[in-house]
Structure formats: structure tokens, C-alpha cells
Amino acid sequence: MDFEKENSAGYLVNHMARLFAKELQHHIAPLGIVVGQFPVLLELWLKDGVTQKDLLAKIDVEQATLANTLNRMERDGLIKRTKNPADARAQLIWLTEKARALRESSYEAAQAVNTKALQVLSVSERTQFTDSMRRVIEGLRSG
Amino acid sequence: MDFEKENSAGYLVNHMARLFAKELQHHIAPLGIVVGQFPVLLELWLKDGVTQKDLLAKIDVEQATLANTLNRMERDGLIKRTKNPADARAQLIWLTEKARALRESSYEAAQAVNTKALQVLSVSERTQFTDSMRRVIEGLRSG
């Protein structure tokens, strides 16, 4: 058989993801946050005072990955945790003021990265591209 | 500002890359290799007896990342290194027979993952999709 990496979707996806992450890293480093914290912050900016399990239902990472990320976020002063009156196993996760203040500039950073990355595509191609990604993700997730 | 992660190229790219990697991992685990070794093997199957620098020119990862991956591959009996008569700093990297034997089944595994992932797209969409990825990668790499 023959194999051309430049024609392999998986190879390209991996490469592209690393470039996106690097680009985002550069944009958000000045804000004092790192890429892995981004998905968590996105959810908490919408609604905080939630449990780890609640977050897990919204972010497709393993529970252990999220637990470690939350620990680093607490260490970095981005979140605080309080007792959950309803269940002593779970705690409630809250944004700190510091994290709350980063919302707008973080959105702008992410948009800037997306804009820069997609500028090589026409407007219709961009729509088609993100649509394809959503479908591929859905397909892989559902087995 | 508002931010919809399901519309964010970066968010989707990251998610998709993790799903691809997980899928490939499942396919190649029986072969005794792991995902990070894949790009290195692809190059060495084409041509071995090369230096780390040669590999680096073909794979877009940092030098330190490659050095660590090569160490694990040596540990796992996939490569051997010999003295480079032309330069004592660099060694020549060779596939072991074990690694050489994995070529066809690895290609098949990768193709299977790509096929499965892209099955939700029409044939013309697949072409368009990989083409867009190549252009996005090129755009991000060239600044």
C-alpha cells in the first residue's frame, strides 16, 4: 500500500490542531491563562457555581483531565471551590473576579485566532469547513 | 461580545484532533505502537539511516519533542542508532525489523481511521475538507 501524509485527514487534523493551539497560546499568554483552561472558562463564564460533573457534561474530556485542569486553575487563582450542601462528594466551582475580568479579552483572542486561521478560505468555504468539522466530530463520537 | 464554541474553528479543531487520535490509538495499539510515533515511522518507512535533523525537517514538531519520541521508540525496540561517520554529534536512525514489519498494517489502520472519520462527508466534501486543512495549515505556518 501507499500512504501520503499530506492527503491523510488524521495527519492534517493533528498538525492543524497544534498550530491552532500554539497560536491561541500566544494570544492568551498575556492574560495569564493557558489553552487547556479555555474550554472550562467558556463554560464558567456562561454559568458558574456548578459541580465538576456538570462541567464534564459540557466538555468532552476525561474526568481525570478535567480534575487536573481544575486543580491548576485553582492554583492560578482562576476558580474557587465551595461546599455543596446537596452532596458532600461534590464541590461547587466558582470563577474568581480575576477570571471574570478576562472574559471579553479572551473572546477577542479566540476570535482573532479563528479569523487569522480561516482567512485563507472564502466566506462560503469557512462555513463549509466548520460544518464539516461538526459532522466529523459527531460521526466519531457516535461510534 | 458573544462566543459560541460550536462555531469556533479552534474549539472544533481541538475536539476533532482528540477524537482522531483516540480512534487511531485504538487501531494501532494491537501493533504495539502509539500515536506520537506514527509521523516518525511514516518518514522512516520511506527512508531510514537519517539523522534527527533530517527527520525534523520533515515533521513539524519541536526538536525536543522529537528527541523524546525517538528515545521512547528506541526503548520500545522500533529504532536503533548508529554512529554517523560524517558528524560525531549526530547519529543515524534505523528502523528495526520489528518496525519494518508494521508498515502495511499501520497504513491500513490509518486509512481505516480516515475512512471512518470522513464517511459522514460526500466524496467532493472530503476533497474540499482536506484541501481546506492544507491551506489553513499553510496559512498558520507562514505567519
Add this chain to the structure above:
DNA sequence: TATTATTGCATAGCTTGCTATTCAAGTGTA
């Protein structure tokens, strides 16, 4: 109600990626 099962998280240990730094070997030059 005592026991068992489930659930929510934490921890251990690994890979793969990054940046920054170090070091030895090779190259160029005063």
C-alpha cells in the same frame, strides 16, 4: 437497618506536546 452498589472525584503513571537551557562537536576567523 446493614450491606451492597453506584457515583463524584482524586491520584498514579504514562505520552505527547511545548519552551528554555545546556553541552559537545564542528566551523570560521583574527
Add this chain to the structure above:
DNA sequence: TACACTTGAATAGCAAGCTATGCAATAATA
């Protein structure tokens, strides 16, 4: 030829992902 510069690779240290496992609190049941 000695010194400085460059280059090829290794190492340290961290983040972010994974699987596997453990543990305490809660829920379900005999």
C-alpha cells in the same frame, strides 16, 4: 592556532491529554 560562533542533540520542567485505580459519600436493596 586559538578563540568565538554555530549547530545537533539532550535534558529539565511544565501542560494537557489519556487509562486505570482507589476512596469516600450517597443511594438502593435484602
